[in-house]
Amino acid sequence: MGSRYTWKTSIVEILAILVGLVFLVPFYYVLSNSLKSFAEILTNTSALPKVLIFDNYVNAFEKLDFLLVFKNSLIITIASNIVLVIFCSMAAYMLVRTKKKISNIIFMTFVAAMIIPFQSIMIPLIKTAGNLGILNSIWGLVFMYLAFGSGMTIFLYHGFIKGIPLELEEAAIIDGCSRFGVFWRIVFPLLKPITVTIVILNSLWIWNDFLLPSLVLQDPELRTIPLATFFFFGQYTKQWDLALAALVIGIIPLLIFFFTMQKHIIQGITSGSIK
Amino acid sequence: MNNESKLETVKGSAIKKQKSTKVSESVSFLNRKKWKDAGLFTLFVGPVLLAFTLVVLIPFFTGIYYAFTDWNGITGTVKWVGLDNFKYLFSEDKQFQQSFMLTTKYTVVSIILTNAIGFGLALLVAQRLKTRNLLRTVFFMPNLIGGLILGFIWQFIFVKGFASIGELTGIPLFELAWLGDANTAFWGIVIVSLWQGAGYIMIIYIAALQNVPQELIEAARIDGANRFQILRHITMPLVAPAVTICLFLTTASSFKVFDANLSLTNGGPFKSTEMLALNIYTEAFVNNRYGIGEAKALIFFIVVAAITVLQVTISKKREVES
Numbered sequence: 001m002g003s004r005y006t007w008k009t010s011i012v013e014i015l016a017i018l019v020g021l022v023f024l025v026p027f028y029y030v031l032s033n034s035l036k037s038f039a040e041i042l043t044n045t046s047a048l049p050k051v052l053i054f055d056n057y058v059n060a061f062e063k064l065d066f067l068l069v070f071k072n073s074l075i076i077t078i079a080s081n082i083v084l085v086i087f088c089s090m091a092a093y094m095l096v097r098t099k100k101k102i103s104n105i106i107f108m109t110f111v112a113a114m115i116i117p118f119q120s121i122m123i124p125l126i127k128t129a130g131n132l133g134i135l136n137s138i139w140g141l142v143f144m145y146l147a148f149g150s151g152m153t154i155f156l157y158h159g160f161i162k163g164i165p166l167e168l169e170e171a172a173i174i175d176g177c178s179r180f181g182v183f184w185r186i187v188f189p190l191l192k193p194i195t196v197t198i199v200i201l202n203s204l205w206i207w208n209d210f211l212l213p214s215l216v217l218q219d220p221e222l223r224t225i226p227l228a229t230f231f232f233f234g235q236y237t238k239q240w241d242l243a244l245a246a247l248v249i250g251i252i253p254l255l256i257f258f259f260t261m262q263k264h265i266i267q268g269i270t271s272g273s274i275k
Numbered sequence: 276m277n278n279e280s281k282l283e284t285v286k287g288s289a290i291k292k293q294k295s296t297k298v299s300e301s302v303s304f305l306n307r308k309k310w311k312d313a314g315l316f317t318l319f320v321g322p323v324l325l326a327f328t329l330v331v332l333i334p335f336f337t338g339i340y341y342a343f344t345d346w347n348g349i350t351g352t353v354k355w356v357g358l359d360n361f362k363y364l365f366s367e368d369k370q371f372q373q374s375f376m377l378t379t380k381y382t383v384v385s386i387i388l389t390n391a392i393g394f395g396l397a398l399l400v401a402q403r404l405k406t407r408n409l410l411r412t413v414f415f416m417p418n419l420i421g422g423l424i425l426g427f428i429w430q431f432i433f434v435k436g437f438a439s440i441g442e443l444t445g446i447p448l449f450e451l452a453w454l455g456d457a458n459t460a461f462w463g464i465v466i467v468s469l470w471q472g473a474g475y476i477m478i479i480y481i482a483a484l485q486n487v488p489q490e491l492i493e494a495a496r497i498d499g500a501n502r503f504q505i506l507r508h509i510t511m512p513l514v515a516p517a518v519t520i521c522l523f524l525t526t527a528s529s530f531k532v533f534d535a536n537l538s539l540t541n542g543g544p545f546k547s548t549e550m551l552a553l554n555i556y557t558e559a560f561v562n563n564r565y566g567i568g569e570a571k572a573l574i575f576f577i578v579v580a581a582i583t584v585l586q587v588t589i590s591k592k593r594e595v596e597s
Contacts, residue, residue, distance in 0.1 A: 005403060005405075009402060009403060009404065012399065012402050012404065013405065013406065015399070016399045016400065016402075016404055016406070016407075016410055017406060017410070019396070019399065020406075020409075020410045020413045020414065023413050023414055023416075023417065023470070024413060025432075025436075026417075026429065026432050027416075029431065029432055029436045030428050030431060033431070041435065042435075044439075045435045045436060045438070045439035046436070046440060087322045087323040087326075088323055090318075090319040090320070090322075090323075091319055091322075091323045091324065093319065094315070094316055094319035094320050095320065098316055106320060106324065109332075110327065113327070113331055113332070113335075115527075115579060115580050115583045116331065116335055116576060116579075116580075117531050117552075117572075117575060117576060117579050118531075119531075119533075119551075119555045119572050119575055119576075120335060120338060120572040120573065120576040121330075121331060121334045121335050121338060122334075122556075122559070122572075123334075123338060123341070123559045123565050123569055123572065124333075124334035124335075124337045124338045124341060124569075125330060127565070128333075128334060128337075143326055143330070144326075144330050146323060146326045146330075147323075147326040147327045147329070147330030147331050148331065150323050150326065151327075154323070179315050180315075183319075204419065207421075208420070208421025208422070208423070208424075209421070210421065210422075210423045210534050210537075211533060211534070215560070226421055226423045226424065229423065229424055229427065230423060230538070233538070240431060240435065243427070244431060247424055247427055247428060250424055251424060254419045254420060255416075255419070257419075258416070262412065265419075266411075266478055269475065269478050269479075270478055270479060270482045
């Protein structure tokens with residue numbers, strides 16, 4: 001925390017860059033080997049590729065059916081975010097503004113349930129979902145994400161709404177606005193900062209989630225990116241040229257998301273974890 | 276509620292003036308208002324509460340019931356067996372006991388290392404470095420990628436990458452078959468979790484470090500404190516609340532590790548790296564022994580809940596003290 005850039009700082013800088021390079025090494029290996037032929041991967045793992053081979057990517061892209069699985073991941077993530085934001089903000093608003101015992105009980109139930117690990121729910125859930133026939137459906141999965149994400153989402157909204165003054169709403173009600181209108185026209189726009197945080201946290205979670213979709217979506221046509229990667233890896237074990245290209249393709253959407261939203265993501269994670 | 280009752284009196288008196296209503300009518304108005312409020316409450320809270328009840332609460336409680344049965348999911352009959360499942364787990368199921376011990380060991384190791392490395396990284400990028408923003412991004416990047424894909428990336432590094440580095444440098448550490456041996460495969464999972472988690476923890480520590488007042492550090496420096504003393508006696512105590520948060524986050528996530536375990540080792544070699552979450556999964560969906568799987572899941576829940584409650588109590592106590 002020196003105030004000037006001294007030779008000591010430059011030593012720290014070199015050290016920090018070295019640590020950074022260590023962090024990047026796995027990316028280097030995956031990326032450089034994904035552009036090599038299979039024979040070259042085996043003989044020349046650490047070196048840069050001699051010739052760039054993009055065939056791996058074309059092959060992996062086709063075999064993953066990437067456009068389809070990307071579309072599935074996108075639909076699931078967007079739809080889950082929409083229902084989570086709409087229903088949890090509404091619920092949190094009502095729970096804050098209704099000063100009754102029942103509101104407290106419901107809120108505490110949502111918060112307390114956050115400690116239940118998924119493994120303690122999954123067996124009856126999947127069996128019941130099978131009996132109800134909502135397995136193998138993207139909308140069934142979205143419904144489950146609404147439930148699993150509700151604890152944290154309501155918790156974050158609840159904390160934020162408590163800080164919004166009542167006067168605005170009172171004025172609107174006197175002007176003849178309904179409760180529903182008050183919420184959507186006045187309160188919801190004020191929730192934007194926390195909504196951004198919530199959408200980022202939920203998107204990263206849902207986009208990367210593997211276990212729940214693997215249990216719910218058994219039809220290959222419904223697979224998400226993590227699911228497709230998993231089955232691809234199982235099918236092409238040791239075919240590193242294809243497998244590595246598939247990994248890179250799977251990571252790219254996340255990196256694009258990160259670099260366009262970097263500031264929000266870092267802020268979101270900081271505020272999401274401290275609360 | 277205050278505004279509503281005010282509003283009620285405003286509306287109520289208006290109506291009284293206009294129609295000079297009788298008492299009975301104003302009571303029915305109040306009743307209608309009550310029903311309207313209950314309706315609104317249901318409309319706002321109902322949808323998510325319904326999903327939550329169906330997907331989380333009911334399966335959770337039926338799961339507790341099934342932990343005391345011989346449910347296998349295939350035959351229709353479910354027989355109550357009392358504590359038999361738990362007796363079996365603690366006396367005969369060596370795999371479960373081993374998974375439990377391994378998960379505990381893994382949790383302790385990864386909590387300590389993730390926090391130490393995360394804090395170290397935060398200290399590094401808190402310096403006035405020219406590359407600090409870039410480095411912050413680099414350290415954080417692995418955290419974006421899900422555990423499943425990270426596990427596959429490292430599978431390649433351990434199998435091919437390490438072998439190649441070993442060949443080039445001759446360092447024996449890289450020449451080992453990392454995923455072929457129970458001990459090194461365990462450390463393999465730890466490395467993946469560090470690579471993923473350290474950047475996340477770093478972000479939280481950076482936020483905490485930024486809240487340390489510069490004047491305090493300046494004052495200490497003028498008083499002749501060296502870098503280490505400042506770190507030990509000023510910075511560390513002031514970031515203590517963040518430490519609690521980070522310990523909590525890493526404990527919960529380490530104990531529940533599943534994705535990286537599945538994709539990196541799949542429990543191998545010979546089930547020696549099968550953590551609890553994977554063990555429960557296998558019991559239920561591979562062996563189809565739901566009753567025993569649920570008994571394991573219940574124990575798993577109790578441990579996770581105990582850790583969480585302990586952490587929250589400690590951090591609340593700290594907050595009160597400070």
